Amino acid sequence: MGETAQDTIRQAAEAYLDGDQDGFYEQLHENSRIIGSEQRDLWTDREEAVRELGRELERRRATSGSVRGGLIDQIMACEGVQEAGDIAVWSTTGDIELDGYYHRLASWTVVVGRDEKSESDWRIVHSHFSIHR
Numbered sequence: 095m096g097e098t099a100q101d102t103i104r105q106a107a108e109a110y111l112d113g114d115q116d117g118f119y120e121q122l123h124e125n126s127r128i129i130g131s132e133q134r135d136l137w138t139d140r141e142e143a144v145r146e147l148g149r150e151l152e153r154r155r156a157t158s159g160s161v162r163g164g165l166i167d168q169i170m171a172c173e174g175v176q177e178a179g180d181i182a183v184w185s186t187t188g189d190i191e192l193d194g195y196y197h198r199l200a201s202w203t204v205v206v207g208r209d210e211k212s213e214s215d216w217r218i219v220h221s222h223f224s225i226h227r
Contacts, residue, residue: 096213097214100184102206102218103175105151106118107166110147118147121218122140123219125140125177125222126146126217126221129224130222165187182206182216183203202223204221205218
């Protein structure tokens with residue numbers, strides 16, 4: 095969990111790129127909702143999201159370092175997060191290259207909320223990642 099919304103977003107991205115299932119799980123609110131590019135990519139709680147993303151996280155772990163592009167740079171910079179009380183919203187669009195051959199434009203929107211149990215840490219409440227075709 096991050097002390098700021100930006101920390102949470104960066105830590106989730108880093109964990110995903112590293113194939114770190116536990117690290118990714120820690121950044122999600124228990125009732126998080128995650129939407130991906132495919133119609134079947136809709137997960138409505140933390141356990142379901144991590145279970146369904148497990149295969150992808152395992153592949154990420156096996157091919158660490160194979161994701162590049164301007165989108166990754168923007169995610170790590172995580173500039174322009176808009177906060178309104180206990181909620182923060184951030185989105186970006188950029189190019190992404192997967193495994194050295196798949197190059198597309200992608201977008202990521204994240205809604206982060208303060209964890210009601212700690213009141214100081216932030217967790218991802220909603221995320222939508224989309225690779226444009």
